[in-house]
Amino acid sequence: MIYNMTNGPSTLYSNLLRRNTNAELQNRLAQAEQELATGVQSDIYASLGASASEALALNAALDRDAAQVTANTLLGGRFDSMSRALGTIRESVQPAFDLAVANSTVGGSTGSGLQLQARVALDALIGQANATHAGLALFSGSASDTRSLTPWDQTSTSSGDSPGAAIGALLAQGMGTGVEVTARIAEMDALFDNADGSFDALFDTGGGSAVTVNIGDGETLRLDVQANDPAFRDVLQGLAMLAATDAQEISDPSAYADWVGAATARLASGMEGLLDSQVRLDAGSARIDAANTRMQDRALVYSTRVSDLIGVDSYQAATEITALETQLQASYAVTARLSQLSFLNYMG
Numbered sequence: 001m002i003y004n005m006t007n008g009p010s011t012l013y014s015n016l017l018r019r020n021t022n023a024e025l026q027n028r029l030a031q032a033e034q035e036l037a038t039g040v041q042s043d044i045y046a047s048l049g050a051s052a053s054e055a056l057a058l059n060a061a062l063d064r065d066a067a068q069v070t071a072n073t074l075l076g077g078r079f080d081s082m083s084r085a086l087g088t089i090r091e092s093v094q095p096a097f098d099l100a101v102a103n104s105t106v107g108g109s110t111g112s113g114l115q116l117q118a119r120v121a122l123d124a125l126i127g128q129a130n131a132t133h134a135g136l137a138l139f140s141g142s143a144s145d146t147r148s149l150t151p152w153d154q155t156s157t158s159s160g161d162s163p164g165a166a167i168g169a170l171l172a173q174g175m176g177t178g179v180e181v182t183a184r185i186a187e188m189d190a191l192f193d194n195a196d197g198s199f200d201a202l203f204d205t206g207g208g209s210a211v212t213v214n215i216g217d218g219e220t221l222r223l224d225v226q227a228n229d230p231a232f233r234d235v236l237q238g239l240a241m242l243a244a245t246d247a248q249e250i251s252d253p254s255a256y257a258d259w260v261g262a263a264t265a266r267l268a269s270g271m272e273g274l275l276d277s278q279v280r281l282d283a284g285s286a287r288i289d290a291a292n293t294r295m296q297d298r299a300l301v302y303s304t305r306v307s308d309l310i311g312v313d314s315y316q317a318a319t320e321i322t323a324l325e326t327q328l329q330a331s332y333a334v335t336a337r338l339s340q341l342s343f344l345n346y347m348g
Helices: 011-038 044-102 111-129 163-171 178-193 198-203 230-243 253-310 314-340
Strands: 211-216 219-223
Touching: 044 111, 044 211, 044 219, 044 230, 044 253, 111 230, 163 178, 163 198, 178 198, 178 230, 178 253, 211 253, 219 253, 230 253
Parallel strands: none
Antiparallel strands: 211 219
8 A cells, every 4th residue: 555645744744843832832831930930921011902001001100109209208308307406406505595584684693604505505506507318408408518507616608707706796896885785786687687698698508499399299398498597597696696795794784684685585586486497397297208108008009900910810820830731741742652653663
């Protein structure tokens, strides 16, 4: 009997077909194993079809919110640092304020320590005002790469004089009478009022402005507590008036009372203003925390939806792997048996 070659595939074609089938099974098995290991479909967007745009949008929102949460965390840390600094300033100024109140008239038993206590508080205030967070000056506004206040005995780059020397020279014009004290108070008020920028120049504040920042979902927050705010200037003026001269050397009791009284009034006003600023900073920090919580909660919802879209059921993936392994083993077995066949086995 003669075998008709057109009735069936050639041996070469049969071998190629089996090899291609085995290669396809191996590729599908590798993909299934990858999906089981990662929990994600191997070809995400091919498997999603029309839902791919939704997955892309959700992932973009997740990335955007994650970046905003990171930025908010840094901003919140700055707000908290500013609030703590204001609290420390108020604590350091309080003893000087209490001492000024106790010695509002000549003859106070603790008047001899008033100048020293004011200087200690002044240095503490300037030190806290020049604190930084993440390399940024806390109280310089938009000019966050510059220090907020020139230390009392250091030369200002703007005025060419130190605050201590400039104010000392102003007071040296005379403090002996009520008229002179009234004139000095007016001059100090003019300096610290900053209407002509004299305070900024003397303390070299850098001229920064308030900063408005986005904290997510179109919500903004204004960072506007600076070292040249009225509250800072009032406290600085009160301390400078007490630190730059020994009030006990004012011989006129009425003039003494006017000078110490004016300094005490500036301190009281400034301390109240600093407390208001601290409350605003704490409220801003709370808003940042609320914004982060909102975005983190939303990220959980979005992540769950993305997982539903691109995720792989582990049971189904394991079942598919088992089925593919069985199919591949059967194919290998058939290939092995066929490779052992020979025409010689049928010759008798």
